[in-house]
Amino acid sequence: MGEVVNLTKEQPHVAAKAVCLACRHEFLAVAATGTQYLTCPNCDLERATWKFPLSPPGREMWFCGCGGELFTLTRAQPHCATCGKASGWPNG
Numbered sequence: 001m002g003e004v005v006n007l008t009k010e011q012p013h014v015a016a017k018a019v020c021l022a023c024r025h026e027f028l029a030v031a032a033t034g035t036q037y038l039t040c041p042n043c044d045l046e047r048a049t050w051k052f053p054l055s056p057p058g059r060e061m062w063f064c065g066c067g068g069e070l071f072t073l074t075r076a077q078p079h080c081a082t083c084g085k086a087s088g089w090p091n092g
């Protein structure tokens with residue numbers, strides 16, 4: 001089951017849908033603002049992330065064709081953590 005979180009202790013915080021990149025389990029998570037990875041309640045791995053983008057207004061965000069927004073970046077190409085594909089930069 002879920003854990004009770006003291007929201008006044010964790011301010012500011014985010015409450016949003018999350019998805020595990022390992023087992024694809026979806027759940028509602030509450031975490032301190034800036035938290036990137038979450039522990040999945042289904043598989044107990046720290047491989048979950050927010051399902052939808054969380055970004056301050058006016059900030060540019062990039063997405064993979066699969067809808068993922070979590071990347072490893074290299075000089076040659078980005079690599080999507082969601083689908084596992086790498087693709088070349090659009091202008092390079």
